[in-house]
Amino acid sequence: MRVFTEERDWGQFHDPKSLILALVGEVGELAELFQWLPADAAVDRAREDRLHERAGEELADVLIYLVRLADVLDIDLADAALRKLRGSSARFPAEEVRGQAPDKS
Numbered sequence: 001m002r003v004f005t006e007e008r009d010w011g012q013f014h015d016p017k018s019l020i021l022a023l024v025g026e027v028g029e030l031a032e033l034f035q036w037l038p039a040d041a042a043v044d045r046a047r048e049d050r051l052h053e054r055a056g057e058e059l060a061d062v063l064i065y066l067v068r069l070a071d072v073l074d075i076d077l078a079d080a081a082l083r084k085l086r087g088s089s090a091r092f093p094a095e096e097v098r099g100q101a102p103d104k105s
């Protein structure tokens, strides 16, 4: 993504605010694909060819902007995600929360 951006001299447009708005826009496009599907049918419908392809495209857009934002902010996204996952594992021990929705408090 960095090379793609540099080759096009688009880095000048990739301030954090603009990238966050682009990311949110792509999340919105992903949400739009599912917004009127019955919740209990969404997984099965998403396996159908057309929706599967479109969901993949929008997920890729989300990932691309997320990775670019992390790069601009000099955040090691893989390391940050692993740290978050370790924290969540400690906060929600599987043997204590298995099958329960996380407590929001």
Ligand SMILES: [Mg+2]
Pocket: 026, 029, 057, 058, 061
């Ligand atoms: Mg898109």
